[in-house]
Amino acid sequence: MDERDTIIPVYVVDDDATWRNNIRATLQLAGFPVEVFPSAESFLSRYPQDSGGCLVLDLELPGMSGLALQARLNQGVHPPQIVMLSSAGDVGQSVQAMRNGAVDFLVKPFKDVELLARVQEAVDRERHQRRRRDYVNHLSDRLGRLTPREREVLELVLEGMTNKEIAGRLGLSHRTVELHRARVMAKMKAQSLVELVKMTSVLQPF
Numbered sequence: 001m002d003e004r005d006t007i008i009p010v011y012v013v014d015d016d017a018t019w020r021n022n023i024r025a026t027l028q029l030a031g032f033p034v035e036v037f038p039s040a041e042s043f044l045s046r047y048p049q050d051s052g053g054c055l056v057l058d059l060e061l062p063g064m065s066g067l068a069l070q071a072r073l074n075q076g077v078h079p080p081q082i083v084m085l086s087s088a089g090d091v092g093q094s095v096q097a098m099r100n101g102a103v104d105f106l107v108k109p110f111k112d113v114e115l116l117a118r119v120q121e122a123v124d125r126e127r128h129q130r131r132r133r134d135y136v137n138h139l140s141d142r143l144g145r146l147t148p149r150e151r152e153v154l155e156l157v158l159e160g161m162t163n164k165e166i167a168g169r170l171g172l173s174h175r176t177v178e179l180h181r182a183r184v185m186a187k188m189k190a191q192s193l194v195e196l197v198k199m200t201s202v203l204q205p206f
Contacts, residue, residue: 006130008123009051012036013043013069014058014085019108023056026112027119040064044072052129054122055080056115059090059097067093070100078133081122083115139199145187153180157193158200 010032014020020036027034037043040061055073059066066084073079084097084105094105103122106114146154149170156166167177190196 006127007033008126009053010034010056010119010123011043011047011053011080012056013038013040013061013066014056015039015061016058019058019085023115026115027056030116032119032123040066040069043069050076050078051080052078052126053080054119054126055082056085056119057082058085059093060087067097067100070097070102074100078129081125081129083118083122136202139188139203142188143200143203146184150180150184150187153177154184154196154200157181157184158197 010027012020012023012027012034014023014036015038017038020038024034024036035046037046041063043055057066057069061069064072070082070084073082079101082097082102084094084102085108086094086105087108091107094102094107097105103125104118106118143151152170153166156169161169163174163177163181166172166181167174170177172180185191185196188196188199190199
């Protein structure tokens with residue numbers, strides 16, 4: 001399946017029913033799958049922890065505020081991408097939300113085209129994050145297939161040592177080091193030393 005076809009859920013948390021329903025209608029008309037909630041607490045009761053996604057979040061909520069919800073979600077491993085909604089008097093808090101990782105903020109009232117642009121940006125970021133997590137997971141799986149000796153050879157290769165130097169360090173023959181190095185390249189599916197370095201830089205420390 002094309003990564004553009006990956007379904008990214010969009011959640012809307014706003015205590016104002018009119019805004020909540022209008023946002024849902026706008027997003028659904030544009031093809032986004034949407035769930036809406038009147039409070040942070042109701043959202044947390046349904047949101048699968050660390051599932052990512054896109055969250056359109058109002059700053060001023062009854063009970064837990066938008067900033068408090070953002071802070072709580074940021075404690076997880078994979079928080080959602082947040083588009084913050086605010087009134088004109090909440091710009092300072094909106095800036096704080098941006099510093100805490102929000103994609104952007106919209107000041108009410110805003111145009112539908114502005115909302116759709118920000119949500120699309122958040123969805124695109126979420127897809128990018130998921131691709132990166134998948135890539136890291138694949139690399140971790142490959143690294144896990146290396147034997148202890150192969151990992152030793154890999155670490156010394158990354159230090160810039162030649163096969164001869166590695167052989168001397170580990171007390172192995174030059175040919176044995178060549179074989180270990182070839183297996184490392186094969187198991188990591190690296191076509192070159194440069195590619196291998198790039199892969200392992202993603203996994204450091206390993």
